[in-house]
Amino acid sequence: MFVPAIKGQGTEEQQKKWLPLAYKFQIIGCYAQTELGHGSNVQGLETTATFDPMTDEFVIHSPTLTSSKWWPGGLGKASTHAVVYARLITEGKDYGIHGFIVQLRSLEDHSPLPGVTLGDIGGKFGSGAYNSMDNGVLRFDHVRIPRDQMLMRLSQVTREGKYVQSDVPKQLLYGTMVYVRQSIVADASKALSRAVCIAVRYSAIRKQFGSQDGGPETQVLNYRTQQSRLFPLLASAYAFRFVGDWLNWLYTDVTQKLEVKDYSTLQEAHACTAGLKAVTTSATADAIEECRKLCGGHGYLNSSGLPELFAVYVPACTYEGDNVVLLLQVARILMKTVSQLTSGKQPVGTMAYMGKVQHLMQSKCAVKTAEDWLNPAFIQEAFEARALRMAVNCAQNIGQASNQEEGFYERSPDLLEAAVAHIQLIIVTKFIEKVHQDIPGHGVKEQLQNLCNVYALYTLHKHLGDFLATGSLTPKQGALANEQLGKLYAQVRPNAVALVDAFNYTDHYLGSVLGRYDGNVYPALYEEAWKDPLNETVVPEGYHEYLRPLLKQQLKLSRL
Ligand SMILES: CCCCC/C=C\C/C=C\C/C=C\CCC(=O)SCCNC(=O)CCNC(=O)[C@H](O)C(C)(C)COP(=O)(O)OP(=O)(O)OC[C@H]1O[C@@H](n2cnc3c(N)ncnc32)[C@H](O)[C@@H]1OP(=O)(O)O
Ligand SMILES: Cc1cc2nc3c(=O)[nH]c(=O)nc-3n(C[C@H](O)[C@H](O)[C@H](O)COP(=O)(O)OP(=O)(O)OC[C@H]3O[C@@H](n4cnc5c(N)ncnc54)[C@H](O)[C@@H]3O)c2cc1C
Numbered sequence: 007m008f009v010p011a012i013k014g015q016g017t018e019e020q021q022k023k024w025l026p027l028a029y030k031f032q033i034i035g036c037y038a039q040t041e042l043g044h045g046s047n048v049q050g051l052e053t054t055a056t057f058d059p060m061t062d063e064f065v066i067h068s069p070t071l072t073s074s075k076w077w078p079g080g081l082g083k084a085s086t087h088a089v090v091y092a093r094l095i096t097e098g099k100d101y102g103i104h105g106f107i108v109q110l111r112s113l114e115d116h117s118p119l120p121g122v123t124l125g126d127i128g129g130k131f132g133s134g135a136y137n138s139m140d141n142g143v144l145r146f147d148h149v150r151i152p153r154d155q156m157l158m159r160l161s162q163v164t165r166e167g168k169y170v171q172s173d174v175p176k177q178l179l180y181g182t183m184v185y186v187r188q189s190i191v192a193d194a195s196k197a198l199s200r201a202v203c204i205a206v207r208y209s210a211i212r213k214q215f216g217s218q219d220g221g222p223e224t225q226v227l228n229y230r231t232q233q234s235r236l237f238p239l240l241a242s243a244y245a246f247r248f249v250g251d252w253l254n255w256l257y258t259d260v261t262q263k264l265e266v267k268d269y270s271t272l273q274e275a276h277a278c279t280a281g282l283k284a285v286t287t288s289a290t291a292d293a294i295e296e297c298r299k300l301c302g303g304h305g306y307l308n309s310s311g312l313p314e315l316f317a318v319y320v321p322a323c324t325y326e327g328d329n330v331v332l333l334l335q336v337a338r339i340l341m342k343t344v345s346q347l348t349s350g351k352q353p354v355g356t357m358a359y360m361g362k363v364q365h366l367m368q369s370k371c372a373v374k375t376a377e378d379w380l381n382p383a384f385i386q387e388a389f390e391a392r393a394l395r396m397a398v399n400c401a402q403n404i405g406q407a408s409n410q411e412e413g414f415y416e417r418s419p420d421l422l423e424a425a426v427a428h429i430q431l432i433i434v435t436k437f438i439e440k441v442h443q444d445i446p447g448h449g450v451k452e453q454l455q456n457l458c459n460v461y462a463l464y465t466l467h468k469h470l471g472d473f474l475a476t477g478s479l480t481p482k483q484g485a486l487a488n489e490q491l492g493k494l495y496a497q498v499r500p501n502a503v504a505l506v507d508a509f510n511y512t513d514h515y516l517g518s519v520l521g522r523y524d525g526n527v528y529p530a531l532y533e534e535a536w537k538d539p540l541n542e543t544v545v546p547e548g549y550h551e552y553l554r555p556l557l558k559q560q561l562k563l564s565r566l
Contacts, residue, residue, distance in 0.1 A: 007036070007037030007089075007182055007186060008028060008035025008036055008037055008085075008087070008088070008089055009025065009028050009029075009035070010181075010182045010185045010186070011037055011089040011105060011157070011182040012024050012025060012028070012035075012089065012107070012157065013025070014159075014178065014181040014182055014185070015105050015157035015159050015160055015178070015179065015181065015182075016157045016158070016159055017157075017158050017159050019154075020107075020154070020157065020158065020159075024107060032113075033086045033087045033109075033113070034080065034084050034085045034086050034087070035080075035085060035086075035087045035088060035089065035107075036078045036079060036080040036081045036084075036085040036087075036088045036089075036142070037078055037079075037088070037089055037182065038075040038078040038081060038088040038089065038090045038091065038108075038144060039051070039075075039078070039091040040075065040076055040077045040078065041053065041072060041073050041074060041075055041076055042071065042072045042073070042074045042076040042143075043070070043071075043072025043073065044072070045077070045328075046327070046328055046331045048091070048103055048180070049102065049103060051073070051091055051092065051093065051103055052068075052069060052070055052072060052073035052093070053066065053067070053068055053069075053073050053075065053090065053091070053092040053093065053146065054066070054067050054069060054073075054092055054093050054095055055067075055090075055092040055093065055094050055095065055104065055106050055156070056095040056096070057094070057095065057096035057097075057153070057163050057167050058150075059165075059166060059167040061150070062152065062153050062165060063150045063151060063152055063153060064094075064106060064150070064151050064152075064153060064155070064156060065148050065149070065150055066090060066092060066106065066108055066146045066148075066149045066150075066151060067146050067147065067148050067149070068144075068145040068146045068147070073145075074143055074144065074145045075088075075090070075142070075143065075144035075145075076127060076142075076143050076144075077127065077141050077142075077325075078141065078142055078144070079139050079140070079141050079142075080139070080140060080142075081110075081124065081140065081141065081142025081143075081144055082124070082125055082126030082127065082140030082141060082142030082143070083126060083140040083142070084140055085110060085111070085142075086109065086110060086111045086112075086113060086116070087107060087108065087109050087110060088107075088108050088110055088144070089105050089106070089107055089108075089157070090105070090106050090107075090108045090144075090146075091103050091104070091105055091106075092104065092106060094156070094163070094169070096163050096167045096168075096169050097167050097168070097169070099169070101161070101169050103179065104156060104157065104160075104161065104179070105156075105157040105179070106151060106155055106156050106157065107151070107155040107157065108146075108149065108151055108155065109151070110122050110124060110144065119149070120149075121146060121147040121148055121149040122144070122145075122146060122147075122149060123144070123145040123147070124142055124143060124144045124145070125142060125143055126140050126141065126142055126143075127141050127142060127143050130321075131317055131320065131321070132313065132314070132316070132317025132318075133317070134313070134314040134317035134318050135314060135317075135318050136317060136318045136321065153165070159172070159174075159178075160172055160174055160176065160178050160179060161176075173267075174267070174269070175269050175272060177272060177276070178264070178272075180276075183326060183327065184257070184275055184276060184279050185257065186326050187279035187280060187282075187283040187326055187327065187332075188250075188253045188254060188256075188257045188279045188282075188283075190283050190286075190287060190322060190326055191246065191249065191250040191253050191279070191282045191283055191286050192247075192250035192251075192253075192254065193322070194246050194250070194286035194287055194289075194290040194322070195243055195244075195246035195247040195250050195286070197290050197294065197315065197319045197322075198239065198242060198243040198246060198289075198290040198293050198294070199243040199247070199506070199509045199511075200311075200315060200509075200511065200515075200516060201239075201290075201293060201294040201297040201298075201312060201315055202236070202239050202240050202243050202293070202297060202506060203506040203507075203509055203511055203516060203521055204297060204301065204310065204311055204312060204516060204518045204520050204521030205236055205239075205297040205300045205301055205305075205520075205521075206227070206236060206240065206502050206503060206505075206506045207503060207506060207520070207521045207522070207523075207525065208301050208304070208305075208310075208520035208521060208527060209225065209226045209227035209232055209236065209300065209301075210225055210227045210502070210503050210525070211225070211525045211527050212225065212226045212227075212301075212302070212527075213225055213226065214226055226302075227499070227502065228499070230492070230495070232300065233495040233496075233498070233499060234491075234492075234495060235296060235300060236297075236300055236502075237460055237464075237494075237495050237498050237499075237502070238460055238461065238464035239293045239296060239297065240457065240460075240498070240502065240505060240506065241457040241458070241460040241461040241464065241498075242289055242290075242293060242461060243509075244437070244454065244457050244458075244461070244505075245433050245434075245436075245437050245457075245458075245461045246286045246289075246290070246433070248436050248437055248440045249282060249286070249432065249433045249436045249437070250282075250286075252436045252439075253278060253279065253282055256271075256274070256275060256278060257275060257279070259271065260272065260274075260275040271355065273339060274354070274355040274356065274357075276335065276339070277335070277336050277339045277356070277357075278355075278356060278432065280327060280332040280333075280335045280336055281332065281333060281335075281336040281425060281428065281429040281432070282429060282432065282433075283326065283327065283329075283332060284323075284327075284329035284330075284332040284333045284336075284425075284429070285329075285333075285426060285429040285430065285433070286433075287319075287322040287323050287329060288323055288329050290319060290322070291316070291319055291320045291322065291323050294312060294315055294316045294319055294320075295316055297312055298310070298312040298313070298316065301520055304520055304531065305520070307519075307531075307534075309518070309519045309520075309531065309534040310518055310519065310520045310521075311516060311517040311518030311519075311520070311521060312518070312520075314517070330422060333421075333422050333425040333426065333429075334418060334421060334422065334425070336425040336428060336429065337400070337414075337418075337421035337422065337424060337425040338414070339357075340357075340397045340400075340421075340424060340425060340428055341397070341400065341401055341404065341414070341421070343357050343360055343397075344360065344397050344398055344400075344401040345401065347360065347361075347363050356428075356432050356435075359390045359393070359394065359431070360394055360397070362390070362394075363394060363398070366387075366390055366391045366394045366395070367391075367394065367395065367398065369387060369391055369478075371384065371387065371388050371391070371478065371479050371480070371483055372384065373388075373479075373483045373486060373487075374486075375486065376486045376487075376489040376490040376493065377490065378486070379459070379463060379486060379487050379490040380459060380490065382438045382442075382458075385434065385438070385459075385462045385463075385466075386434070386435065386438060388466065388473065388478055388479060389427075389430065389431040389434050389435075389462070389466075390431060391476065391478040392427050392431075392469075392472050392473050392476055392478045393424070393427040393428045393430075393431045395476035395477070395478060396420075396423060396424040396427050396472060396476060397424045397427075397428065399420070399424075399476070400417055400420050400421050400424050403417050403420070404416075404417055423472065426469075427469070427472060430465050430469070433461070433465075434458075434461065434462045434465065437457075437458040437461055437462070438458060438462075440454065440458070441454050441455050441458050453498075453501055453505060456494055456497050456498055457498070457505070459490070459494050460491065460494050460495070460498060463487045463488075463490055463491040463494065464491060466479075466484070466487050467484070467487060467488050467491060470484045470487075507523070519531050519534050
């Protein structure tokens with residue numbers, strides 16, 4: 007994040023100076039935004055950067071305990087520099103949050119520079135790999151930096167101390183977060199597909215209970231309940247991959263537009279990255295835990311790979327924007343779009359469907375049989391109607407409040423659901439678009455088509471309340487969707503293992519005895535147990551000190 011921050015907010019000159027140093031690891035940088043007292047509310051940060059025209063320097067200071075930087079990854083032990091976000095004060099006026107490059111440690115011996123106090127914030131959730139990340143705490147006591155270490159692409163402070171705003175939107179200050187949020191969506195698919203690969207492979211190996219005619223035991227993957235819990239997660243892994251690819255395209259497109267000062271798609275980029283980050287990370291965190299349960303008792307062993315995957319993954323719901331906070335950003339943009347519908351302004355990009363308001367508010371779903379749900383046009387329209395009607399309902403309810411902000415606050419739980427509906431529509435749409443493209447490989451398209459339908463109909467089934475409450479579907483149509491879903495699971499079953507093998511993960515990368523490619527699970531589990539340090543001794547440490555006296559005493563008592 008240090009590098010993208012300099013790329014996005016630094017002038018060409020600043021980029022020329024700092025980026026080669028970072029690329030060659032001659033300096034190590036971190037992204038120091040969050041403080042002890044404020045993370046979500048970036049405008050509430052308290053660290054100050056006060057310009058001193060006498061010396062042509064900024065004085066970086068932490069005025070309160072709550073202004074201590076808290077969480078930045080790489081800060082605690084490794085970083086020599088940070089991009090620090092602080093309130094810029096010049097000529098006695100507070101101009102709000104800006105980025106500054108600040109050296110923290112000596113390049114000679116790595117000791118903190120004068121006025122800098124820093125360290126690691128301590129152990130984190132689980133005993134997994136995230137504890138190898140040195141998330142840190144940082145305080146400044148009037149630390150001076152040259153004026154040219156303010157990141158000056160978006161605004162500048164002159165030698166005289168005059169504040170000059172460039173003609174670019176101030177939201178570009180948040181550009182690094184937009185970049186990382188789109189990477190996090192791609193990362194969600196990776197984490198989810200790892201968990202699903204382990205659970206599918208193991209479910210094909212694991213057998214429980216005999217068949218009714220006394221034949222061999224049943225692979226747990228053949229249980230309908232196992233399929234109905236697992237196959238939607240498999241479909242989600244593919245869905246997130248495709249929407250992640252599309253989001254990467256959108257981000258690249260926005261970046262190219264920004265270079266020629268076209269800011270028209272900035273809002274779209276913010277809404278899509280924030281919303282997709284929130285929906286995909288929440289779904290992935292839940293799915294990894296579900297995969298653990300799908301592996302029964304063995305899923306709880308560290309050697310299954312799932313506990314560590316969960317512990318490392320779950321903060322994704324919080325970092326780079328708490329998911330609820332991000333969904334409320336999407337909701338704000340939805341409300342703005344709804345309010346502009348009456349003025350005739352045509353929504354664009356992923357909001358374009360809202361332009362069909364007249365039709366979608368009254369449309370009746372034409373599904374009559376379970377097979378009708380295989381028609382992508384029916385799926386698309388049902389998701390569009392649900393999302394639009396939820397947004398319009400929210401807007402109408404907010405409109406009845408005494409003021410907009412109060413209404414937004416009161417209706418925020420409904421707004422969250424409306425935002426989720428909009429984002430799920432994007433995921434479904436991008437999956438449908440994907441399966442309409444040319445897809446090489448015999449039968450691959452058909453499999454992707456099945457997964458696309460599983461993702462859409464499972465999402466519909468899970469959120470059926472939304473579809474019914476908005477009148478987008480009848481209860482009968484909801485039941486038909488569920489009936490079709492069951493048929494789809496049966497079609498996915500013969501290819502389930504191939505569909506996870508297609509992720510092409512090595513055993514080393516998966517790090518799971520349950521998810522081994524060769525399926526040799528039981529010998530591997532048995533062997534793994536013996537590697538436990540507890541098994542290095544037969545008689546445990548502490549036996550003579552604690553257990554023996556206790557056992558002896560019991561023996562004496564029983565002889566009395
Ligand atoms: C690099 C490779 C990555 C690989 C990825 C894999 C894994 C990643 C691994 C680890 C990640 C590790 C660490 C994570 C690091 C961090 O967590 S860094 C800290 C991140 N912090 C946050 O995300 C804070 C969340 N808060 C915010 O984003 C914002 O402050 C806010 C919630 C959006 C509110 O801001 P505020 O200024 O109050 O805005 P307001 O609501 O008033 O909106 C003003 C207008 O600005 C628009 N807007 C808001 N955000 C953006 C944006 N990002 N881009 C564009 N526009 C934005 C908003 O829509 C408003 O527009 P109007 O037109 O005025 O309505
Ligand atoms: C592993 C990890 C790595 C991190 N790395 C970095 C880093 O490198 N650099 C950095 O600067 N930061 C980093 N962070 C900080 C991270 O970005 C913040 O923790 C995150 O943005 C959430 O902010 P917060 O902690 O202030 O949560 P809070 O905002 O305090 O959230 C607490 C609760 O309040 C709710 N809430 C908050 N505001 C609202 C609202 N307006 N409406 C409704 N509900 C609300 C939230 O939903 C949540 O339930 C990291 C955090 C973690 C966990």
